Amino acid sequence: MKLQGKMSDIAVESKLLMQTLPVISYLPPDYDPDRRYPLLIAQDGRDYLQIGRLFSTADDWIGKNIIRAIIVIAIPYENLESRRQLYHPDGPKNRSYLRALSEEIVPQIAGRISIDPDPESRTLIGDSLGGTVSLAAALERPDLFRGVIMQSPYVNERIIEQIGSTEAIRALSIYHSIGREETAVKTTRGTVEDFLLPNRMLHRALSRSGPNHYTFHELDGGHTWRSWKPDVRSALLERFYADA
Template sequence: MPKRKGQMIERTLYSSFLQEDVSLMIYLPEHYSPLYSYPTVYLQDGYDYFSLGKMATQLDHLIAEGKIERCIAVGVPVSDSKKRFDRYSPKGSRHQAYIRFFGEELVSFIDHELATQPISGARAVMGDSLGGGASLAIAMAYPHTFHYAVSQSGAFFDDLDKRIEAYTHSPALLSIYLSIGLQETEVSTSRGNMDLLRLNHEAKERLEQHGFPVYFREFEGDHTWTYWSEDLLHALTHIWGK
């Protein structure tokens, strides 16, 4: 097994919006130094991204090959399916509190703790499935904080239309990456089986109709980390590519 180039550290902060301690999994690139500053990608399902998606290894390789800028990755783990639904789903009891935690507490904490580039163009928020929808919701709520929103196989519901209608800023503040598997036509969700391929095509069309810049990628595969891990290379190169 190759030696890790970057470094994994852990931090905890108390969220007044969520009324609980939130654990963080953080990747620092090789030769990280507080004398420099780094772009940052924020992750839903932090544990899954680092374990199943091999996020740290993928960042190591892309940085070593000179394909992306050296960057920081901050993963926010979620402990169980109920908490995940409550935070990520627009129907969840903690959804709005979670969005505010991301936009008003998490970023300022990381900017204080680490050598980040404290501008929206150097921040991305990323998630898969329900976390993809949550990531787009966070970026649309805080477009001056997050320029990049990455949704892998996003589970989009009728809340997207409401978010678009409520959006009062310039669409150019955001850069949206949507990816979806061609076999994701009957995905089991909390709302029953859903055609996420169709829903992502519809989301792309609605966003583009309102002037949002969208990069749309289809891949051969289904709703699993086997394909999200591979797609992650495309997403990271898209947002931080040199």
């Protein structure tokens, strides 16, 4: 399907990560540089683009006035090992990546594309570890990001404790989903882990902590794009519905 909007590559220079990040941008149809647009930043960017059909779904729905006109920034990962280093809470580059999101990626994008400066209009999306790092970024910088879409995020005890100990959670609007079949997920490290129970624990912690808005779904599926792809559509409607 041919996009009515515009897709292009943007090179973002990161001193914190000591590399150039090949970011992929989507501008909506009739993009106007004098207008300020909501921003959606996708971790696992190429997966969301090629498998999740994020750009094409957004483009189609913007054209049909189902969702608001938004700008989407997709950040691909280099390989599975680098992904873990950047996204995992214990990853050696996790802190640098969180800083790069707020201190380098967003400012450089804002210098080239007309995005809304209101943190309420900025949303982070990711699956698995991508969902984990999206939540972490919003908790760390609610002055920049107020929206989180996390699909089957990796959850450990430290994340649960953080939810209960920070006031930042009250500023966030969170869409959270997990598959009921995610009881034995094979990770990129070769381990097999239960994602369902920790996500149910996260759900309870978030419900107690009282985000500004919180939606939780248990899906009939596993830790794959077969579950996440249709769920992307639900998340877009939740966050960017045209009448919202």
